[in-house]
Amino acid sequence: MYDAPKLETALDQQDIKISADKVQVYYGETHAIKDVSVEIEDKTVTAFIGPSGCGKSTFLRTLNRMNDTIDICRVQGNILLDGEDIYHAKVDPVQLRAKVGMVFQKPNPFPKSIYDNIAYGPRIHGLANSKADLDVIVEKSLRRGAIWDEVKDRLHAPGTGLSGGQQQRLCIARAVATEPEVLLMDEPCSALDPIATAQVEELIDELRKNYSVVIVTHSMQQAARVSQKTAFFHLGNLVEYDDTSKIFTNPSDERTESYITGRIG
């Protein structure tokens, strides 16, 4: 029963979704990302690990051009999404972000109802033609966010009234409602308790069927649990990028080894 889909994923994993080549990021004079090249595969969970301030968030934000909102930030190098340069002059970052969704470290639901939180993305992208369509999208997204059962009776209650873990799952549901192709998550579990974390991890595993997921995490266990590929960053450099199992059992760089055994970071 399990064999067939597994084979399929294995085949899909060959596809490269995002390919970054010699990326440099500067904040004014600070060189935050140095010469990073990485290929992120489709239908795979890729984890970014590394000590605080090593540039994980910065690199993640270059993937959907959220860095454009920071005036002093400059990005050099090539980043291709499905072979297209996302920093090309013709690319509208708004269109890009509809394809590459993002979940932030701190849950940030809009101060609106749960329903409106989910419906906002589909509304501005014109994904629903009618109220009924929208209802379907909202329910589907909340189910994929593994929060439907908890909120189905209070869709019109404020999203900010949920607990931290529920809010984060709401934000994930909100991100998947726009049908992105890639989902970027910046330490999505850092504000959550272990139970909520487990729920979100389960959800990430679920999302892998349809999306390419990139997750920044502080927890090595989490990276080992949810990801297939792991990238280790240190001081703005990409030190090592390989299969997760390889990184955690047999890293080739000694800095990686020191980090995962707890000697740096």
Next chain:
Amino acid sequence: MSDATIDPVTQPAPKRSSLHQTDARTRKRNAAEKRFKAYGICAIAVGIFFLVVLAVSIIRSGLPAFTQTVVSVEFTMTQDQFDAAEGELFKTKAYSAFFNNALVETLKEKGLEVESDAKAFERILGKTGGTLREFYRANPDELGKEVDFELSASSRVDGYMNGRLTRDNMEDSRFLEAADLDIVDAMITAGIIKETFNWNFITGADSGVDNPGGAGIGASVVGSFFMMLVVLCLSLPIGVAASIYLEEFAPQNKFTDLIEVNISNLAAVPSIVFGILGLAVFIQFMHLPQSAPLVGGLVLTLMTLPTIIISTRASLKAVPPSIRDAALGLGASRMQAVFHHVLPLAMPGILTGTIIGLAQALGETAPLLLIGMVGFVARGYPEGFISGFTDPNSAMPAQIYTWAARADVGFYEKAWGGIIILLIFLLTMNILAVILRRRFERRW
């Protein structure tokens, strides 16, 4: 393990103290806290005291402006008497004589003897002849019928009626002599003099310098209203648009820094400077009409803009950046992020800032002095006033200033009365600000 080996000599046992006894430190801290609370209460008490003093003195001085002393006399003027008066050389004098006669007769009927002294009657009731002549020329069919003629008494008599003026503190002047008060007393005994609510003060226009009784603030309320309309319609959209651009879109560079510094400085520029600017630009250069609410509104818009921009930017800044990130991360454009998410959250602050800016503008006098919205006696009010942004008019604070500057003490109470009206408007606006704030505030 090591706990057991601690040497009691080198490691003194921790001092044990009872929770039921406050130690010296805590007592000192508590005393300091109590003192601080006491200072706070004192400060508030002093504030309230001055507020009460202010309110009481304003109300005491201002209330008389809302009442008016009228004398009502019943009489009949026949066609013959009318023709006779019209035939005289000094027509109004003839009418005065007729009226004085009627007044003396009325008092006589009640058993009160007063000497018919035309000068004294004029001091009490003003130029009655003119009023009477106007009335009969306008309503010729009233001739031959009995009319109940009401005339407002002079402001001195008003003062005597409400206690501002007494026999002891009065000085004989061309306005009123002590002997005149005997006539007034007789009128009081006869019951033909009474105090009524002075609607004219609320709805009327300013009068000439020698007629405080006829002065009203209505025209300048209309003027203020038109000005506020101009200010609101210009400063709210311009101010909010400028703030949104500066806060959400503009790049951070030397140029925007310069703009920012300038806006902060503009907020501190004395209002009279804006008045000079208005005079030079709007009236002398653009040839807009003088004394017009339109120009006043434009000048006050310039003054209000920095206030609105500063408060709007502050409330935009207070919206957590995570909300913008959330919207942008979903593929919203910057404008969508601002208008769908940031602006609604900033709304209460923007509205409060706007209303406070408007309230400031409503109370502003200095710039209006320079564009001629002051010392203006309306003619032909209310025609032409309701119609226009461009018709000459005054504004409430300018009107109050005009009255306060006039020689006749009767205008003094008008000025205070005007202040009451102005304060009512300001209070209403502030309450509105609070209500709007509550209404738009999202508590979640």
